[in-house]
Amino acid sequence: xxxxxxxxxxxxxxxxxxxxxxxxxxxxxxxxxxxxxxxxxxxxxxxxxxxxxxxxxxxxxxxxxxxxxxxxxxxxxxxxxxxxxxxxxxxxxxxxxxxxxxxxxxxxxxxxxxxxxxxxxxxxxxxxxxxxxxxxxxxxxxxxxxxxxxxxxxxxxxxxxxxxxxxxxxxxxxxxxxxxxxxxxxxxxxxxxxxxxxxxxxxxxxxxxxxxxxxxxxxxxxxxxxxxxxxxxxxxxxxxxxxxxxxxxxxxxxxxxxxxxxxxxxxxxxxxxxxxxxxxxxxxxxxxxxxxxxxxxxxxxxxxxxxxxxxxxxxxxxxxxxxxxxxxxxxxxxxxxxxxxxxxxxxxxxxxxxxxxxxxxxxxxxxxxxxxxxxxxxxxxxxxxxxxxxxxxxxxxxxxxxxxxxxxxxxxxxxxxxxxxxxxxxxxxxxxxxxxxxxxxxxxxxxxxxxxxxxxxxxxxxxxxxxxxxxxxxxxxxxxxxxxxxxxxxxxxxxxxxxxxx
Amino acid sequence: xxxxxxxxxxxxxxxxxxxxxxxxxxxxxxxxxxxxxxxxxxxxxxxxxxxxxxxxxxxxxxxxxxxx
Numbered sequence: 001x002x003x004x005x006x007x008x009x010x011x012x013x014x015x016x017x018x019x020x021x022x023x024x025x026x027x028x029x030x031x032x033x034x035x036x037x038x039x040x041x042x043x044x045x046x047x048x049x050x051x052x053x054x055x056x057x058x059x060x061x062x063x064x065x066x067x068x069x070x071x072x073x074x075x076x077x078x079x080x081x082x083x084x085x086x087x088x089x090x091x092x093x094x095x096x097x098x099x100x101x102x103x104x105x106x107x108x109x110x111x112x113x114x115x116x117x118x119x120x121x122x123x124x125x126x127x128x129x130x131x132x133x134x135x136x137x138x139x140x141x142x143x144x145x146x147x148x149x150x151x152x153x154x155x156x157x158x159x160x161x162x163x164x165x166x167x168x169x170x171x172x173x174x175x176x177x178x179x180x181x182x183x184x185x186x187x188x189x190x191x192x193x194x195x196x197x198x199x200x201x202x203x204x205x206x207x208x209x210x211x212x213x214x215x216x217x218x219x220x221x222x223x224x225x226x227x228x229x230x231x232x233x234x235x236x237x238x239x240x241x242x243x244x245x246x247x248x249x250x251x252x253x254x255x256x257x258x259x260x261x262x263x264x265x266x267x268x269x270x271x272x273x274x275x276x277x278x279x280x281x282x283x284x285x286x287x288x289x290x291x292x293x294x295x296x297x298x299x300x301x302x303x304x305x306x307x308x309x310x311x312x313x314x315x316x317x318x319x320x321x322x323x324x325x326x327x328x329x330x331x332x333x334x335x336x337x338x339x340x341x342x343x344x345x346x347x348x349x350x351x352x353x354x355x356x357x358x359x360x361x362x363x364x365x366x367x368x369x370x371x372x373x374x375x376x377x378x379x380x381x382x383x384x385x386x387x388x389x390x391x392x393x394x395x396x397x398x399x400x401x402x403x404x405x406x407x408x409x410x411x412x413x414x415x416x417x418x419x420x421x422x423x424x425x426x427x428x429x430x431x432x433x434x435x436x437x438x439x440x441x442x443x444x445x446x447x448x449x450x451x452x453x454x455x456x457x458x459x460x461x462x463x464x465x466x467x468x469x470x471x472x473x474x475x476x477x478x479x480x481x482x483x484x485x486x487x488x489x490x491x492x493x494x495x496x497x498x499x500x501x502x
Numbered sequence: 503x504x505x506x507x508x509x510x511x512x513x514x515x516x517x518x519x520x521x522x523x524x525x526x527x528x529x530x531x532x533x534x535x536x537x538x539x540x541x542x543x544x545x546x547x548x549x550x551x552x553x554x555x556x557x558x559x560x561x562x563x564x565x566x567x568x569x570x
Contacts, residue, residue: 189538190538193538193542194542197542250553253549253553254545254546254549254550254553257545257549257552258542258545258549261545266541266545269540269541269544269545270537270538270540270541271537272537272540274544277544277548287552291555291556291559294556294559295559295563298559298560298563299563299566301563302563302564302566302567303567308564308567308568309564310557310560310561310563310564310565311560312564313560313563313564314556314557314560317560318553318556318557318560
């Protein structure tokens, strides 16, 4: 098949769109920069202002030198998205690098990629002494990444045909633009309403736990962003264990579950279509896997003898399991204990939960509940076809917004992505095993956590981790977030640039 | 058309592949304060109910551990 080399116009268009992403990131840095100035955190303020300045410069240069009215095609859009996460994370790393809390550029890039992909793995040094504003910036990367870098730019900057075109493959339907913008704004509305409700609930429970005042409010905002965007960063190095509060954990569980629900499902519920909750394939799939894996975790943990009371089993086992399944990555105890003290069954269930992930169309990572459900339906469909007489027509349907027929193409797509995730999980584990420092269970745990954008850690991820492994995890977080397609498209595009035909 | 656009938006945001996101049409997006209230209430109630079921499971596991 002939591959055509992209022209200078194509590359110009891509650069122009990336400039918009940089401008969006400058706005993201401006918020904590203001906080830093108000609190007199001058080191952090300098780091954030310099970072924002570089982003603005990049954005304005692209506006000045690369502005084009060339329409965006499907391939352009896909390449822009793939590059947006790479370039965006590199730019977002600047404040971390300048903060003095990362050892080198790679650490800073890792932190930014982890934040933007809502993974939550951290290599920040001396986290407990990180400034308030820089810590807020860490959490805001979850928000920006969770809502989608491109959507952030779209919702904030779209005013005409420019940014909105990014969403239109063929770029020829004018009336699509207001639709996209309103869709993006609906997503932000959901996040904003939950921000108010969730922060108030968290503030109340934190106050009861003894953390009141403005410091409690600051913790509440950060925790909300990390929970609802299924991120996993926390203001302190002890994660959720720091708060020692069952009520805080319950509120966070609700927020994590709300965050792992697709925005489409939120929409149906907000529109009063409550039956969607019982009929939706993703909800059913998630319910089944969470219940089965929750049961395995509880019994595995009970057998290990680490926890004997129902409250202990629940607060350690269920919290960790749902934190893993929703793709959040909050921890209530030191991660290393999960593989060293919890026996075999409970860690295995947690690794599976991380790998399966939450719902598609949410901020969760992993295979996604819909693909799990579709794969299960496809297997059942194949079995039915074998059992039915020759010539009989077997039709399998599933509900996702409305009733849909399970077509071969959909089933093949779901299983392909599922297999790609499994391959990525294994590849990351093999790289860790090359060093001979960790058990296979630890290597697999950390690899799945990175590629499924979860953030639970058994301790492999730290500032002194091997550089090759760190780059591997960065790439895993990136392809995991993009669900492979955009990453592959970028590789194909680069090949076309080098070897394509004019 | 709305679902298509939502799907593309999902892809571009890096959330999901085309077949899995179905976002609302333009005219249906405005659901109002009442919609937000009932949407959040349903999520809280459903999640709370499910967490209660998991609590029962934890109690059963603890009971088995004690040989009950």
